[in-house]
Amino acid sequence: MKQPKPNFYNLAWRWHFYAGLFVAPFMVMLALTGVIYLFKPQLDSLMYDSLMNVPAGHHSVPADDLLKRVKDAYPQATIKQYLPPVNAERSAQFVVLNGGNELNVFVDPYHGDILGEQDAKKNLQAVARAIHGELMIGTVGDRLIELAAGWGIVLVVSGVFLWWPRGQAAGILWPRLSSRGRVLWRDLHAVTGFWGAAFLLVMLLSGMTWTGFWGKQYAGVWNVFPDAMWNDMPKSDVEARSLNTATRQTVPWAMENTPMPMSGDHAEHMAHGGAQAGPAAPTISLQDVQNIAVQRKVEPGYSITFPTTATGVFTIAVFADDPRNDATLHVDQYTGNVLADVRWEHYGVVARATETGVMLHEGKMFGVLNQIIVLLICLMILLSAVSGVVIWWKRRPQGKFGVPPLRHDLPKWKTGVAIMLVLAVAFPLVGASLVVVWLLDRVLLSRFTRQTESASSSS
Known part of the structure; x- marks a missing residue:
């Protein structure tokens, strides 16, 4: 009698x-590093109080004077970014590239004193973010x-x-706490x-938008602005994503695949003594750029990224806790003209949904309540992961891997097959790895199982 093929269950x-x-x-790693980064605002204030917090003063020192103080303190360094104080009791911050190190340098905005530096x-926070995003090993990570x-x-x-309730609620909707051993662990895992499940899907999908392969393709398909927005300016081949790194977020996700404009024209560059690819030589001041941000009502918490070449621009960007306050402005380093000013209202529907998902993911959307919800999700992820491993460990036969056996008496589920195919197509890396796992399962594990079975039957 011919045995039926293994079914979807x-x-x-x-x-x-x-x-x-x-x-x-x-x-486990994502949940733990996620919790650390989730409470960044509280942890930063606690750990770096002397760097971040200052007594409120009456008169602020102009941004260019603060810049001069930092340049004097780090004469060989390149100043990459300036972050004006978020409020009256916070320090100003410069991001400085100094001898191969990237430093956050904190400055008292009322007296100009350098308060200290941080790698x-x-x-x-930077380590937690880098592990969370790429395991601190770049593209492979x-x-x-x-x-x-x-x-x-x-x-x-x-x-x-697998755990969809089929006539019983105990062990599915709530754990059977009177149970012990593997049954209790199984209930904890299932419940x-x-x-x-829904929360974990939101966390996984919103996190996927930042990935280098799928996230970039996703942005390319859905994150589209009208071409006309970039018609009145010379565009470079550089995308705004170049301003974001594993440890630092500068521009919002919605802006990552937009082109960076160029400052001035070739004649202007020559007039300023720089060639097209020469170093930046801005003729507008840092305070001018900060004034533009204030005039255009950019939410506090924004950064100003300096141009690095003769054609580069100043970029004012805020990746706001409430994405409706997102802003990205590119400013000509010679004239002070605002070449692009992109806000929430310019985002498409998918970009808005994605930005909102990312802010919920990071626990920033609605304050402490959002943080508590994400913390609970992280704890659920930890419990689910640990309990799953415990179940496998307790169930596996002595000295064996414990792969679930192929049974032939369970119902087929065509919808399930269709869903898995959709997932394989939607996430190409998953699809490719599914094929690899299926082949390994067929070739290696089936052979291993046959060998162990024949060995046990002959003994």
Whole structure:
């Protein structure tokens, strides 16, 4: 009698198993680093109080005088960025490239005194952000995080299907706390997964928008501004995403794939003694740029990024806690003309939804309540990941890997197959890895299983 082919419920089991083993360490890491970065405002104030906080004064020192103080203190350095004080009791900040190090230099805006410096890439928040985004190993780390997030989506979808209530609520909607051992761990895993599935999907999808491969393609498709917005200015080949790094967010996500304008024309550059690719030689002052930000009502918390070449621009940008206050302005370094001024109202529907998702992801959208909700989600992720590993460890046969066996007596689920195919197409790295895992499962693990079975039967 011909045995029926393994059905989708079987495959869901195995995909959930493989995805869980691969994803669990990443989920633990993402949850822990996410919690650290989530409470950045509170932790920064606590850890760097003497650098960040100053007594409110009556008269501020002009931005250019502060700039001169920093240049005098770091004569060999390049000044990359200026962050004016967020409020009357906060210091001003300069980002300085000095001898291979990137420093955050804090300055008293009322007296011009340099309060101290901080390694921009090695402080707690920057390290947490860099691990969270790319494991501190660049592009390879970014792709691994993207793969883990994509498989996390597979994990959620297959998990919800596997644990969908089929006539009983205990162990699905609430844990059977009277149980012990593997049953209790299984209930904790199922219940946290069931209630947390929607939240985890939001976190995974909003996080995916920052990834280097999928996120870039996603932005290319959905994050489109009218070409006319860039018609009245010379455009460079450089995209605004170049201003963002693993440790520092400068421009909003919606602006990442927009072109950077160029300052002046070639004749002007020659008049200022610089060639097209020469160093920046701005003729407007830093205070002029700050005044533009104030006049145009840019939300406090913005940064001013300096031009690096003769054709570069000053960029005023705020990646606001409330994305409706986002702003990105490019300013000609010679004339002070605002070449581009892009706000929330210029974003498309998908860009608005994405920006909102990112702010919810970072716990910034509605203050402490948002932070508490994301903290609870992170704790659910930790519990789900740990309980999943414990279940596997307790269930696996002694000395074996414990891959779920292929059963043949469970119902088919065509919708499930369709969903997995959609996920494979929507997330190409996941699709490619699904094929690899399927082949490994067929070739290696099936052979290993046959060998162990024949060995046990012959003994």
